[in-house]
Amino acid sequence: MLTAVEDEMRAVLQRQDASPDLFYGMMHYHMGWVDANLQPVQLNSGKRIRPLLCLLVCQAAGGDWRQAVPAAAAIEILHNFSLIHDDIEDASPTRRGRDTIWKLWGVEQAINSGDAMFAIAHLALTRLLDRGVDAAVIVEALRRFDETCVRLTQGQHADMDFEKREGVSVADYIEMITGKTAVLLSYAAAVGALVAGRDPQTIHHYTQYGLNLGLAFQVIDDILGIWGDESRTGKSAATDIITRKKTLPVLDGLSKSETLQQLYHNTTSSDTFVTEVITLLDEVGSYKLAAGKAAVYSASALQHLQAAQPAGAAAAALHQLTTMLLQRDF
């Protein structure tokens, strides 16, 4: 499946006259297909979870996953567009161990390169027509795609806003990660069922499955960022605390503990900062709250997946993917 998605992305992300230039070169670099000199390379280019989810749902919902490949490609290209602009907005100089586009070619060209990929993601979706998908289904797929894009930008707006202000509530945070993480997973699942030609009720269950899967995944990520076992997660648990990242447990802790507020106000961290923060979060019950939310979202995702009644070998793969995303140790 992933080879088919990769081929589709390469087909849509190239000039019709096939002469390589920097315009497409920057996008190919970002996709991990070429190096900074635009020479072909083989690199880890992300886990491609979203397109995989889309194709598995399509097949498990009784469709032919090959028909959904343009939608899967569109989702992955959209995800990559958002990373290009996020990297500018967050001033991140590297991604996946390589310089970001803005770092190599400047902010101006990077903004424009993201815009081009945004347009190309849409073009990818219109290619559903070549796979025999009904025009009315494509219009619905496009409408939901852009509603998803609006939610993504709302999430990003909130995320940037939160970094500048105090008193962000847990509810605000859930709203933000719904936009930043959950809606695209939700769309991936929904469009798979849509292309499979399913009824609104089944599409609804897949939509809710993807949404809750995304929320659970993000909250689990937040927990692992503080209490995770570094040897298992591969990332230092202390990082989220040292960078004072306002994740769900921290926001809950800040709303309950003045001591934590004072600790987070200081711009310098003492040697005992990390352990002090973790102790406070445990004391006020922020671990418990986050773990509880993760459990609720996980259960809801699994309930909706069951209600959608996936079938065949793809259903087994879908359950496996879901388990892999939800059952990370914490």
Next chain:
Amino acid sequence: MLTAVEDEMRAVLQRQDASPDLFYGMMHYHMGWVDANLQPVQLNSGKRIRPLLCLLVCQAAGGDWRQAVPAAAAIEILHNFSLIHDDIEDASPTRRGRDTIWKLWGVEQAINSGDAMFAIAHLALTRLLDRGVDAAVIVEALRRFDETCVRLTQGQHADMDFEKREGVSVADYIEMITGKTAVLLSYAAAVGALVAGRDPQTIHHYTQYGLNLGLAFQVIDDILGIWGDESRTGKSAATDIITRKKTLPVLDGLSKSETLQQLYHNTTSSDTFVTEVITLLDEVGSYKLAAGKAAVYSASALQHLQAAQPAGAAAAALHQLTTMLLQRDF
């Protein structure tokens, strides 16, 4: 017609729960609907030539212009999205006499605000469904819309690239303005005919009409930027020369005159700089070349318009709009 476009844009550019916030507020500010404190204002918000062209073509091609209103709104919103990002990329602090979004709310939020408008422009197009337009026509309208967006970003890429390098040819320049100016006018005309349900041949003529109209308009603008009568054009002819803007006559002059190359290499301008440049451009025939190109594009636009056989009162209005855009004194 323009009131209908304005209403449609307001309908699509707002939160479904109607609570105003900065996310939509920044977009409303850019559209000229509110001030920097998000309070309602009445302002000059641009000439809306593109949506008008779309609606007039639809009606003149035998359709009902009301059906094309969502497309007209999408085109104007897309145009405004591109201005938000262009202002960041060109570091322009003002537009239409007001602070730009990035100047007021920062580059990060401005990039994101543009992205949101890009998505909303697409959502506007899908609303063609509510006006009874066939789904297959909408998919075709969306496909052409995103091909236009890719060309727009290619034009912007080239424009930024040209400012950094020497030896840009007139052919390169035409390619660049095709993307930056002509393709959106071309799309506006094409989608009007598409919604009117016309045959591919008629759609082709409207596409070429819009494309050549855009090219002629831009080249005329370039000529007026150097030889224009300030009292008639309202903008100082010297500006394009003093800022060393590489417009069509200048690129032609630079390719033919070493003296001009030397003049443009100096970062300071003498009192006689402007008159020296104009004299050189006249001597090497750059005025003649530009005026010739403007005439060819204008003639081609009018030929294709005639071949498209517009009818009724809208045809008269379409000719009037075309004449207004092409017959500016130079």
